[in-house]
Amino acid sequence: MRAWWVAASNPVIVGAFEALAEHSAHVTSRHRPICVASGECCQFARHGHDLFVTGLEAALVTRRTGPMEPTRARRAWEQSVCAHLSGRSCAIHALRPLGCRTYFCDPRATHWHAELAESVHQQVRELHDAHALPYLFAEWTWLAEAFSSAHARGLLSEAVEP
Ligand code: SF4
Helix, strand or coil, rough: CCHHHHHHCCCHHHHHHHHHHHHHHHHHHHHCCCCCCHHHHHHHHHHHCCCCEHHHHHHHHHHHHHHHHHHHHHHHHHHHHHCCCCCECCCCHHHHHHHCCCCCCCCCCCHHHHHHHHHHHHHHHHHHHHCCCCCCCEEEHHHHHHHHHHHHCCCCCCHHCC
16 A cells, blocks of 8 residues: 555656546547436446546545545445545546546447546556556545545555655
């Protein structure tokens, strides 16, 4: 966890994620999917959908949005609803994970977004290899809760203050 936390402050890694977000936006803009259930897909159990992210990306999002209050993070995990869902909108839209940028419930969006997600994920995987980082691909609310808890217990503090 600490390795991801430290790596998430590396400008090269931050830049790589930003480039992937830009690429995802570019591909998506060509297909113009329709959001038919605004906010529904962020209520994972209800929508029948899970969001998976890497430990590295969970660290990156947590650094950029600020650590979540532990009770809130735990409730989100237990209820299987993203803690960043505000009403029917994403409260961290500009900083949301790549998985949120490559999933669309538009029934017309069949092949292209799965291909985009696979391609983006492969590049994230290669980023781990390039920086000799441990790799974990896990459920988002669980990872967000883990980072919230670790931060609250001071387990990331030395990594924050090098
Ligand atoms: S980060 Fe935003 S878009 Fe992604 S699941 Fe959470 S609320 Fe939805």
